[in-house]
Amino acid sequence: MYPEPLNDLIDLFEHLPEQERRENLIVMSDGAAKCGPKEGEPFDLEDVRKDEECTDTVGIFLRVDEGDRAHFAVSLGPKVQTLTKAMTSILCRGLNGAKLQEVLEVPADFVPRIIGAELVRLRSQTVYYVLSRMKTAVKMFMDRRRAAAAAAA
Amino acid sequence: MNPKFSAYANPDVLVDTEWLAAHLNDPNIRIVESNEDVLLYDTGHIPGAVHIDWRRDLNDQVVRDYVGTEEFAQLCRRNGITPDTTVIFYGDKSNWWSCYALWVFTLFGHKNMKLVDGGRAKWEAEGRPLTREVPKYPETQYPVPAERNDAAHRAYFQQTLEHMQAKKPLVDVRSPKEFSGEVTHMPEYPQEGVLRGGHIPTAKSCPWARAAAPDATFKTREELEGIYGGELGLKHGDDIIAYCRIGERSSHTWFVLKYLLGFPNVRNYDGSWTEWGNMVRSPIEKGA
Numbered sequence: 001m002y003p004e005p006l007n008d009l010i011d012l013f014e015h016l017p018e019q020e021r022r023e024n025l026i027v028m029s030d031g032a033a034k035c036g037p038k039e040g041e042p043f044d045l046e047d048v049r050k051d052e053e054c055t056d057t058v059g060i061f062l063r064v065d066e067g068d069r070a071h072f073a074v075s076l077g078p079k080v081q082t083l084t085k086a087m088t089s090i091l092c093r094g095l096n097g098a099k100l101q102e103v104l105e106v107p108a109d110f111v112p113r114i115i116g117a118e119l120v121r122l123r124s125q126t127v128y129y130v131l132s133r134m135k136t137a138v139k140m141f142m143d144r145r146r147a148a149a150a151a152a153a
Numbered sequence: 154m155n156p157k158f159s160a161y162a163n164p165d166v167l168v169d170t171e172w173l174a175a176h177l178n179d180p181n182i183r184i185v186e187s188n189e190d191v192l193l194y195d196t197g198h199i200p201g202a203v204h205i206d207w208r209r210d211l212n213d214q215v216v217r218d219y220v221g222t223e224e225f226a227q228l229c230r231r232n233g234i235t236p237d238t239t240v241i242f243y244g245d246k247s248n249w250w251s252c253y254a255l256w257v258f259t260l261f262g263h264k265n266m267k268l269v270d271g272g273r274a275k276w277e278a279e280g281r282p283l284t285r286e287v288p289k290y291p292e293t294q295y296p297v298p299a300e301r302n303d304a305a306h307r308a309y310f311q312q313t314l315e316h317m318q319a320k321k322p323l324v325d326v327r328s329p330k331e332f333s334g335e336v337t338h339m340p341e342y343p344q345e346g347v348l349r350g351g352h353i354p355t356a357k358s359c360p361w362a363r364a365a366a367p368d369a370t371f372k373t374r375e376e377l378e379g380i381y382g383g384e385l386g387l388k389h390g391d392d393i394i395a396y397c398r399i400g401e402r403s404s405h406t407w408f409v410l411k412y413l414l415g416f417p418n419v420r421n422y423d424g425s426w427t428e429w430g431n432m433v434r435s436p437i438e439k440g441a
Contacts, residue, residue, distance in 0.1 A: 026195050026196055029192065029196060030196075081189075081193075082193050083190075118209075119191055119192070121208055122208075122399070123189050123190075123191070123342075124191055125342070
């Protein structure tokens with residue numbers, strides 16, 4: 001159902017006591033800065049924008065290898081919430097190397113299992129945002145590839 | 154005192170970051186961070202600051218209401234606050250949630266409170282220290298307040314309805330598109346829609362952000378007078394109700410009107426648009 005690395009993270013988080021869960025989310029949040037694209041790193045698709053679902057700009061960078069596996073980098077503006085930063089780290093770890101179709105099929109129901117009931121609240125719904133942007137990037141990539149193949153045929 | 158503050162109706166309700174930096178070890182104050190971002194405090198906060206979470210600490214967990222007097226007293230006790238402590242609030246989002254926390258403390262009659270002009274953003278922008286060390290303070294004996302004095306500071310649906318019918322001043326502090334009904338949420342929060350978009354009939358639009366400078370500090374008295382007195386036409390003795398979606402942005406405006414401009418009769422309708430826009434038989438208006 002979930003790519004294995006993501007499944008491992010879900011399993012880790014949902015068994016943590018609340019305080020440890022929070023501490024690990026902070027660690028993940030701290031790691032979000034390392035998820036950004038490296039200087040000169042090539043990508044097959046770059047989607048950088050601020051839209052209505054997030055309080056700051058989020059950039060999704062997708063590279064697809066020959067095995068049709070996705071590799072993501074994510075850039076975050078400074079106003080992005082801490083939980084969203086944490087989820088960025090989790091998703092970069094959990095989805096990198098997953099097949100494109102697997103990324104599209106990842107259900108969002110794991111999010112509350114990671115962040116816990118106490119932190120799922122009105123003003124923390126942007127935790128779903130990065131996953132939806134990653135899926136959008138994959139879909140855009142697949143659509144463009146399909147269009148290019150049709151044009152070439 | 155910061156020269157800008159002296160022009161406000163109540164200069165003592167604000168401190169600037171420089172003052173706070175010089176008073177971090179003052180035993181008579183308690184610094185309180187209150188944010189929208191639920192984990193922001195944990196990523197680093199002003200040294201000595203405690204965390205008050207708007208939902209966990211201030212809201213009743215069963216009824217849509219604030220905590221009772223006993224819970225409020227417990228909150229103060231465990232954060233080392235006495236009735237004589239000056240509570241210094243700051244937070245993210247231009248102090249939305251710290252204004253909200255200060256407003257809730259007002260309901261319980263806590264006397265000594267101040268807001269950090271510019272909030273967390275200004276403290277960070279100035280490169281001032283943050284720590285992840287969570288302070289521990291000896292538990293105090295904060296007495297249970299006799300009552301929660303909602304009447305002077307808080308408006309409920311029925312009161313707001315009567316206010317509207319009496320054509321008394323209503324200030325809608327949401328974004329222009331929320332006011333017109335084009336969207337049923339603020340721009341970054343599409344998941345928070347209500348059944349109907351629009352505004353309370355007779356309300357005037359004045360987005361909260363008009364009171365804030367780009368660095369999250371409050372605008373000058375003269376600028377605020379121009380907006381609320383000049384453009385909105387609010388007069389000193391007016392009975393004013395401010396609202397937004399859930400009462401946090403309108404807490405910011407409530408603070409501006411009550412303390413910076415000195416309007417004596419200002420209430421925050423915290424039910425706001427999530428209540429009004431969903432309430433059966435409540436009238437709405439659409440358009441700018």
